Amino acid sequence: MFRENNDHLQQSLFESVNFMDSRIKTKLEKSWAPIFYKYVFCNIDEKHFSVLYSDTGRANLPVNILLSLEYIKHLKNYSDDELIENFNFNYLINYAVGIRTLGGMNLSEKNLYDFRTRIYQYLIKHPEQEDLIFGQFLNLTMIFTKEAGICMKKQRIDSTMFMSNIKKAGRVALAFDVLYRAVKSIPEDKLSENLKKVFNPEFRTEVIHKTKPSEGESKLEILLNLCQETKETIENISELKNSDAYRILERFLSEQAYYDEETKKLKAKDSKSIPSDSLQSAYDEDATYRKKGNKAESGYVLNLSETCAKENPFQLITDYTVEKNIKGDVELLKERLPIVKQNTKCQEVYVDGGYYSKEVVQIAKENCVELHFTGLNGRKPVRISVTGYEIDEETEVIKRCPGGIIPIHAGVKKWQTVAHFPREACANCELKNQCYCKEQKKDYVVRVNLKSIEAAKQREKIECKCEGHKSKRAAIEGTNSALKRGHGLSKLRVRGLVKCRVNAGLKVLAQNFEGFARYMLERVKKAIAESQGGSVPVLIQ
Incomplete structure (x- = not known):
């Protein structure tokens, strides 16, 4: 049952802070925790999450505490075990989520998992409804913007690829994973001798680790035909025909193999004929393959919009979206530009040449946004423009x-x-x-x-204002890097598009708060220094 949490507004005589040494209390007040409590925890709108709960039963664990802990997890790049340990024994974490007595609330892994599961299942079942995580991101970011006086008129947009919790695997390794998962779903008494050997560790070693480059195709075809045998076995077991393992197996065979009439067996398709949206992992059906520049990756793409006005004390991410990585920059910008305009009222946007298309330029005009391209794909024409x-x-x-x-x-x-x-x-x-x-x-x-006409016009604009535009757009690469290095975006600990979208949203808000907290701490530091005649206190990061 849904219940709002207002307990943190009620003070208690037994709060841990009341028994602290005054110097420790001062250090607490100069840490990130009070900033998080005031600007994040107290501004989480719990009512939006009421759809996750029924009208009867036990009261839910407070949403503002659970969501705040998710933000802190990605802010500090904690594992679940580290998050729970810090919640139990770290007073800064407790203070940040409105708990004033250390050890006053028990938190288990199940509490975290159940909350995440509710969010995932809601987003999967109601894709047309508001994204709960994006809604909170937008709300909190606007609060940061107002407090810090961030100008949102000028913004830059870029995308970056990342992986979900899957391994980089060749076709042989992928075939084995699909086969193993499907065979594992079949009752033991229904397995043939051929399929039973799949569980033998020596079989895996033989087909994957001892495969020579010249043997790759033959080993792949052995696995493909075992997959076909598994498929036929499952088709005779009615309760397994709707299983995830069978669906993945069927998809894998349709993408990777064809039936050879001469040998009466499955043959591997040529690698060039495998589509980029083909199955990349037996455990993540949404991941896709893309080669961007010199980098090839299986997974997803995160598209970001960030402020870039020079007068801003720091820059904030104003919009994000996560899609399968086969979705190109042009399609991403066509979808997100009207949303960015609606939410932030931006007037100028800086992007690289990968976002250019005539349709994008037209959408920008319709939304009264001036686009600045820092470079266009392709070579500069040697003939007259x-x-x-x-x-x-x-x-x-x-x-x-x-x-x-x-x-x-x-x-x-x-x-x-x-x-x-x-x-x-x-x-x-x-x-x-x-x-x-x-x-x-x-x-x-x-x-x-x-299209060449519009491209030539844009190229001339770029050449006139090239250096200024490059400097404004290039800094977003640092934001991408910070998300990957500091907050674990390069490879997430979850699988699937919806889960990746939720986790990326939490990391993006954490990145925004990190910049906001640094700014607020610096502001306090300057104010105290001025009041004390220039002495600078140490702040707890």
Whole structure:
């Protein structure tokens, strides 16, 4: 049963702080805990989480305590055991979550797991409803923004890939994991002798660790045919046909194998024909494969928006989303830009060239956001820029070439603007070798892709303001790095899109609080130094 927690508002004579030495009490007041209590714990809206509980039964463990502990876990990059130990014996943690007497509340692993499970299951069953974690992130971030006077008019956006709790595995290792999980679900009396050997440690060693590069395909096909035998066995057991193991097995075979009519066995598909959204782990169905630049990874992508105004004392992340990593930057920006505009009223956004598309530029215009690109994909054209042609902005029809020649006739066909020019004029033009024109029997023709026109305009803007834009956008790489190094984003301890989305949201808020707490501590430090004539107290981090 849902019950709001207001107990922390009631003072008690037996609070631990009442028995502290005055010097210890002063150190407590100068630590991060009071800041967390005031700006995070006291501002968590518990009512939003009432949907996770029934109207009857025992009262729930306080939501504001459980959610605050999740934030602290990702702030300090604790494991669950470390979190529970610190909750039991660390007064700073207790103070931060509104508990004033050390040892006044018992916390178990089950309390944490049950709370997380409720959130995961709610988000899975109600994808159309508000993301509870994102809602709290937005609420708390706006509170930080108001208190610190953060300007949100200028922002930068970037994405970074990360892994869930899966291992990097080749096709053979993946095949074994899928096979092992499926065979494990079958009752022992239904297993054939062929399938029983899957449990033998020597079998795993033989097919994975002792596989030579030249034997990879043959070992893979052995596993694929064992998977097929397992699939046929499960199909004869009605209660297993709806199991996760069977669904994963069926998907794996459809993506990785084909039936060879000559040998009457399954053969491995060519690796180039395997789609990027194919199964990457027997234990995480949502993870996908992507190669970005020189880096290839199986997992997910986190897209961030962050303030970047120079006058800000520190920068805050204002928006985040987690998707399968095959989702490109363009699609991410098309979805998130209107949301960022709605939530933060930003006016300028700095992004790299990977986010560029004509549709993105149009969406930015519709939302009254000025986009600044720090670089575009592809090589700079060696010919005359398409901006050298006089092109009507509304109809996109070429009116005049760089040499000043008016076309005989022009129009737009199949995503190209096409113009035909007099043969004699083009043949004698000094710009002929740098022009897009191509000779035909009766005339010369110029064909320019419409996307190239907008790209050329953006490229010219970048060249004019390149250095300033680069410096504004590049710093978000440091935010990505801090999330990975300091808060464990590089490889999460959970699997699945929903769980990764929740955990990434907790880490992003933790990153925001870290910057906010540092700012608030510095502000207190300066105020005390001024009041004491310049002496600087030591603050507890």
